Amino acid sequence: MTSLPIFIFSDDYNLDLGPHVFPAVKFGHIYRALREDSRFADHTFVRPGPATREQVSLAHSRNYIQDLISLQRSARTYRSELPLTAEIVDAFFLSTGGTIEAARQAMQHGRAMNLGGGFHHSYRGHAEGFCYLNDVAVAIKVLQKEKHIKRALVVDLDVHQGNGTARMFRFNRNVYTFSMHEQDNYPIKERGSYDLGLRTGCRDEEYLALLGDALERIQNTFHADIVFYLAGVDVYERDRLGGLSLTSRGVAERDRMVRDFARDLPLVTVLAGGYAYNDEDTVRLHLQTCEVLADLI
Numbered sequence: 571m572t573s574l575p576i577f578i579f580s581d582d583y584n585l586d587l588g589p590h591v592f593p594a595v596k597f598g599h600i601y602r603a604l605r606e607d608s609r610f611a612d613h614t615f616v617r618p619g620p621a622t623r624e625q626v627s628l629a630h631s632r633n634y635i636q637d638l639i640s641l642q643r644s645a646r647t648y649r650s651e652l653p654l655t656a657e658i659v660d661a662f663f664l665s666t667g668g669t670i671e672a673a674r675q676a677m678q679h680g681r682a683m684n685l686g687g688g689f690h691h692s693y694r695g696h697a698e699g700f701c702y703l704n705d706v707a708v709a710i711k712v713l714q715k716e717k718h719i720k721r722a723l724v725v726d727l728d729v730h731q732g733n734g735t736a737r738m739f740r741f742n743r744n745v746y747t748f749s750m751h752e753q754d755n756y757p758i759k760e761r762g763s764y765d766l767g768l769r770t771g772c773r774d775e776e777y778l779a780l781l782g783d784a785l786e787r788i789q790n791t792f793h794a795d796i797v798f799y800l801a802g803v804d805v806y807e808r809d810r811l812g813g814l815s816l817t818s819r820g821v822a823e824r825d826r827m828v829r830d831f832a833r834d835l836p837l838v839t840v841l842a843g844g845y846a847y848n849d850e851d852t853v854r855l856h857l858q859t860c861e862v863l864a865d866l867i
Contacts, residue, residue, distance in 0.1 A: 575681035575839070575863045576614045577604065578668045583686045585661055591810060591845055592652070592700045594661075597686050599853045600841075600860070604685075609866055616675065618684075621666035621708060628711035629704055629738060631695040638662075638702060650697035662689070662702040669705035669840055670712050676796065676836035677718055681863055685856075688800045688842025690732030691757060698734060699757060706798050706840060707738045710745060713796065720744055723794035725828055727781075728802025728842040729812035730755060736762035746792040750781060752813050764788065770813040774820030777805070781824060785831045797832040801825060802842035803855035811845045821855055825862040839863060 585594035675682035691699030726732040739745040753767030804812040844852040
C-alpha cells in the first residue's frame with residue numbers, strides 16, 4: 571500500500587460563518603498550504619462529488635433528509651447550532667461525498683484523507699453539534715452495501731465523544747466505534763464499542779500511554795477491513811472548546827500512533843474538530859496530521 575495519501579477537497583467545502591466558533595474557512599487554508607508545499611507535489615488531489623440522497627439515506631432517516639433538503643426548521647434540524655441554508659446543506663452533502671471518495675481511494679491505494687468531514691454528532695434522525703450529516707457513518711454504509719468491506723473500525727480522537735456515530739452503530743457487530751475524549755465536556759455520552767473518557771487537563775504522556783493501551787486492546791479484539799480516523803485537533807492545549815492539554819508534539823505523536831496501527835489496513839482520515847484561540851494553530855495542526863500521514867514527520 572502506498573505511503574502517499576490521496577487528498578480529497580473541494581472549494582465548496584468553505585463556508586463563511588462570520589463570528590461562529592466553527593472555523594469553516596479552515597478547509598481552504600489547509601488545501602492551499604498543501605498545494606504550495608513542494609513535499610506534497612507528487613500527491614494526488616481529488617475533487618469529490620456530493621453524496622446522493624440514496625447514499626445518505628443508508629445512515630439517515632428519510633424524514634430528516636427531507637427536512638434538510640427543504641430547509642425546514644424542525645425538531646430534527648434545530649440542534650445543529652448552525653444556520654440552515656442551501657449553501658450549508660450542500661456543503662455537508664459534498665463533504666459526505668468527500669469521505670465516501672476518500673474511503674474508495676483508501677481501499678485502492680492504502681491511505682486517503684478528506685480535508686473536511688468528521689461530523690460525528692449527527693444522529694440518524696437529527697442534527698447536533700455543528701453536524702448535519704454523519705459522513706463517516708454514510709461512507710461505512712456505502713462500502714458495506716457495495717460489498718467492498720464487511721467490518722469497519724472508527725477511531726475517534728476528537729476531544730468530544732462521537733455520540734452520533736456511537737448511537738448509529740451501537741448494535742452493529744461489524745462496526746467497532748472507539749472514542750477517546752474529554753469526559754466532562756459536551757455531549758451527553760452514548761455507548762460505543764469502546765469509550766475512554768479522559769480527565770480535564772490530561773497531558774501528552776498520560777494521553778499517549780492510554781491511547782497505546784487502547785489500540786493494543788482493539789487490535790486483539792476486532793479485525794477490521796478498513797479504519798476511519800477522526801483526527802480532531804481540539805485536544806490541543808489552547809483549544810476554545812476542549813479542556814485537554816496536549817502539545818503540538820503530543821498531537822503529532824497521537825497521529826503517528828494511529829498511522830502505524832493502521833499500517834496494513836486502508837486508512838481514511840477526516841479532519842473533525844479544531845477550535846484553537848488562534849485559527850492559525852488549528853490550520854497548522856491539521857497540516858501536521860497531513861505530514862504524519864505522508865510519513866514526513
